[in-house]
Amino acid sequence: MPRCTCCGKVITPDETGSAKFPCPNCGQITITRCEKCRIFGRLYTCPACGFRGP
Ligand SMILES: [Zn+2]
Ligand SMILES: [Zn+2]
Incomplete structure (x- = not known):
């Protein structure tokens, strides 16, 4: 199962x-971002390189 990168x-x-x-x-x-995190524009952090983006 994929998990939301923002909230898990x-x-x-x-x-x-x-x-x-x-x-x-x-x-x-x-x-991967769930609908809520996408709507609220939460920041994600790439687990591989640490890049943070909206
Ligand atoms: Zn989420
Ligand atoms: Zn990355």
């Missing part, structure tokens, strides 16, 4: 509004 919430496959994208800095990690 498990993202179910049927959850709409979640976002998945590769880390814009290193591209090695897929950043």
Whole structure:
């Protein structure tokens, strides 16, 4: 199960509004954000390179 990179919430496959994208800095990690974190624009931290972004 993928987890939200911001809050650690498990993202179910049927959850709409979640976002998945590769880390814009290193591209090695897929950043996953749940709908709430995406809406509120919470910062994520890449576990591989430590990049922080909105
Ligand atoms: Zn979240
Ligand atoms: Zn990264």
